[in-house]
Amino acid sequence: MADDDYSAQLSWQSQSKDNLKVLMDNLSPAQYDRFEAYRRYALSKQAVRKVIQQSTGQQVSLPVAQIIAGFSKVFVGEIVEKARKVQERRGETGPLSTDHLREAYRMYQNETGRVGAARPLRGKRLFVR
Numbered sequence: 001m002a003d004d005d006y007s008a009q010l011s012w013q014s015q016s017k018d019n020l021k022v023l024m025d026n027l028s029p030a031q032y033d034r035f036e037a038y039r040r041y042a043l044s045k046q047a048v049r050k051v052i053q054q055s056t057g058q059q060v061s062l063p064v065a066q067i068i069a070g071f072s073k074v075f076v077g078e079i080v081e082k083a084r085k086v087q088e089r090r091g092e093t094g095p096l097s098t099d100h101l102r103e104a105y106r107m108y109q110n111e112t113g114r115v116g117a118a119r120p121l122r123g124k125r126l127f128v129r
Helices: 002-025 029-040 045-056 062-089 098-112
Strands: none
Touching (some): 062 098
16 A cells, blocks of 8 residues: 555656646746746745744744745745736836835735734734835
């Protein structure tokens, strides 16, 4: 039984690699560069752990900080992607501005509902002037 599980896992991994290769082959050079930058970047686990401990007042283990860092990376990626769309819609070029990020965050909140706790911790809000 264990051999079947192992072979199924190997099959799934090879299929995932094939799918990624097909995806990478179809990206434009600009998309490929952005994807590689996204893939290389990682939030510091110790910094994430420190922010969590300051926010909650409790100790967290490194694996928990690693998981939250992963979710945070996805969240930042979604906000940046929406900000790029805002920038494109406005016909602007160059680096993203804080206005693009604010609008992207507002769009994200409208699409997904309230982000974070029901009440902001200690009155902190994201992207506020």
